Structure formats: structure tokens, C-alpha cells
Amino acid sequence: MAKNSTPTATVPDTAWLGRGRHLGPDPELDVQRNLIALKAAGVLDDFLELDPAEAARSTALHPREAAADPGPSARRLFEARWRPEEGVTVRAQLTTYEPPARRKETEGVTWVLAAEAEQAWAMRWTSPVTMFWPDVDQGAWNHDTVPDVRLRTANHLPKDDDDLRRRLRDCTRHSWYLHILVHEAMTPAPPGQRPVTAFLPPSLRHRVVEHRATPEQARIADFALKREFNARMPRGGAIVLPGMPQHPDYDPERYTVRSIFLDGSEPAEFLDRVQEFAALPRPLPPDAEVALTRLRHGWHLLTPDEELAHAKRMVTKYAEALESMTQSRDLYKEAAEAAQAALAATPRPEGAPAPGAARPEGSTLGGLTKAFGRFRGPNR
Numbered sequence: 019m020a021k022n023s024t025p026t027a028t029v030p031d032t033a034w035l036g037r038g039r040h041l042g043p044d045p046e047l048d049v050q051r052n053l054i055a056l057k058a059a060g061v062l063d064d065f066l067e068l069d070p071a072e073a074a075r076s077t078a079l080h081p082r083e084a085a086a087d088p089g090p091s092a093r094r095l096f097e098a099r100w101r102p103e104e105g106v107t108v109r110a111q112l113t114t115y116e117p118p119a120r121r122k123e124t125e126g127v128t129w130v131l132a133a134e135a136e137q138a139w140a141m142r143w144t145s146p147v148t149m150f151w152p153d154v155d156q157g158a159w160n161h162d163t164v165p166d167v168r169l170r171t172a173n174h175l176p177k178d179d180d181d182l183r184r185r186l187r188d189c190t191r192h193s194w195y196l197h198i199l200v201h202e203a204m205t206p207a208p209p210g211q212r213p214v215t216a217f218l219p220p221s222l223r224h225r226v227v228e229h230r231a232t233p234e235q236a237r238i239a240d241f242a243l244k245r246e247f248n249a250r251m252p253r254g255g256a257i258v259l260p261g262m263p264q265h266p267d268y269d270p271e272r273y274t275v276r277s278i279f280l281d282g283s284e285p286a287e288f289l290d291r292v293q294e295f296a297a298l299p300r301p302l303p304p305d306a307e308v309a310l311t312r313l314r315h316g317w318h319l320l321t322p323d324e325e326l327a328h329a330k331r332m333v334t335k336y337a338e339a340l341e342s343m344t345q346s347r348d349l350y351k352e353a354a355e356a357a358q359a360a361l362a363a364t365p366r367p368e369g370a371p372a373p374g375a376a377r378p379e380g381s382t383l384g385g386l387t388k389a390f391g392r393f394r395g396p397n398r
Contacts, residue, residue, distance in 0.1 A: 028299040034133040041126040042158030065098040066319040097319040102143040132309040141219035172213045191262040203254030209282025
């Protein structure tokens, strides 16, 4: 697997990261069924389900693996391994979390997914999301952590102006996904209501969230973009929204198309802009860095060769620990013997008992002990 992230704190080109919410009743059951079906079909090499406490215990033998603990709010941890093409292995972890109490925007079960390949990630590969969650448009799993925003659909902006601006601001600041905004010059026919993201390559399809502005929202959408991002919303056009902090190479003109036809055809020019922006280095959110660290240092689903190598490392660790304990015991024994010899060589007053010698039965201390013993008992 790839090495730790660079000091620039950008997402490694080998990694795929995602976070969302499942609003259904049995999120872990959905994952279990999907994993079982894909392994039976030969899509997955293998998968594993762990209790978070068990996962933390199994990785607590090495200091570097302390970051592998998913935390007290974790519900379940799933791991899967597959090969998107010959000679390349992908390892992925999905963890489900209890939502914080009394917070409407976090209703449902939060999930975090981190995947990493043995080489730079290719957009043509299958999305890691579909390895864990059912590959359907209206699943309960495909909600962003920003309220009322979903993957794989066209999210219409709120009617209220303040809510509209807040939606765009929250999506660019708090979401892990790339966001695009499309303005409908006129209400599209059913083929045009299909989300533009459906035309993206498989591995990018679940990294992009699409927003739609209705024909009458052109002015307020333009105002919100100008205020928040210093960008403009062309009527009947589309724009790739910047993240926060804004990428230094982001140019609103570069990532805006003036006209996009919502007739069910593929908007090739705009899709090229989306893929171009997606290929730029992205800042690594703190929570995403934690998930990536847990994937790298808390991996449990080992191949036979990896299990053998792991067993050899553990034997070496135990041997080193035993050797350290033996050395500590020998040093302690030597120190005790030296102290005993020094004590024996110390001059003593005439008549004093030798070190370690038993006190005589008739000693003053013995008499006092016997006297106090008479007063022992529950009623005395």
C-alpha cells in the first residue's frame, strides 16, 4: 500500500475517499448483502466484517496502529479487497457511525469510506461505493452529510434565497465531494432531467454532486456565486464549484460552460471540465486523513502471504519483548545481589542481628503484637 500522505496534506493519487449518510433502518444489513453477492459473483476477492472494539484490540500491539481505533461512536467496520485490473489490488474500509444526538442535519447513520490502490487511481475503475452499497439511484445510503443533498441525482436549489446561499456555502465547505451547478434555461423534458453526473466515468460518478437551478433562479444563483466564489452563473450554462479552501489553480472562467443542452445527450465539454478539475490535487480534510491512516495501519483482511509475513513480524516482536524482559530480570537480580552484598558488608553495632535474621520470640515487638491481638474481633 502507499506511504503516508505528504506534508502538503493533499489526497494521495492512489486514494478514493467518501462520506455520507444512510437514512434507512438497516445500513449494516445492506452492506452485508452487497458484499456477499459481489463475492459470490467473483467481483470481490474477499471481505471482512468486524466489531469496532474487536478491530481496535487486534491492532493495539504496535504504537503506530493506535490511530486504527475507529472511536467510541463506531457501529461496524467492513473491509473489502478486489482487483480493478490485472496486477492491481484495491483495499477499502467502510465504517458506520452513530449520529451525534440532537442534531437534525446528522439524522441517520454516518458512513466513511477510504480506499487505496497499489498505483494511481484510474477514473475508469469501478467506484468503491458500489462494492459496499447497492448500486441503485434511490438507495438509502446516498445522502451527503450536508442536509437534503444526495449523490446520483439532480438536487434542485432551495426556493428561499438565504437557504440557497447557505446550501452552496455548506456544500463547498463541509462536503468531501466535488460540486457542480447547472442552470436550466427552461424546464427540461424527462430525458433532460437525468443528472449530468450519470455520464461521468464510473469511479468519478460517486465523487460529484449535481445541483440544479430552475429557470427563475438564474439571478439569485448568479448573485450567490458572485458573493461566495467570485464566479458567475450563465443562463442555461453550468459551472464546477471550487472547494474550500479554494484551489490556487481554480479559474471560474475555465470551469464554466456558457451553454449546456439538457435533452438527454452527453454534455462532453462540461464533462471534460469536471474531470480536469477532479484531477487537480485536493486538500485532505482532517477526518479523511484519519480514515486513510486507519486503512493503512489498521488493516485486517490479509492474503495468505500477508498473513505469513504478519505472523513472522509478530514472532519477531514477541522475541524482542521476551529478550527485553529477560535482560530486565537479569539486571534486577544483579542489582539485588549487589545490594545484599553491600548490606552484609556494612558495619553493625555490637549485638545487632544480622540482615535478614529472624527476631527473637521474646522481643518487645512480638510482645506488643500479642497484646494487641487480644482486642481483635467484631465486638471489641
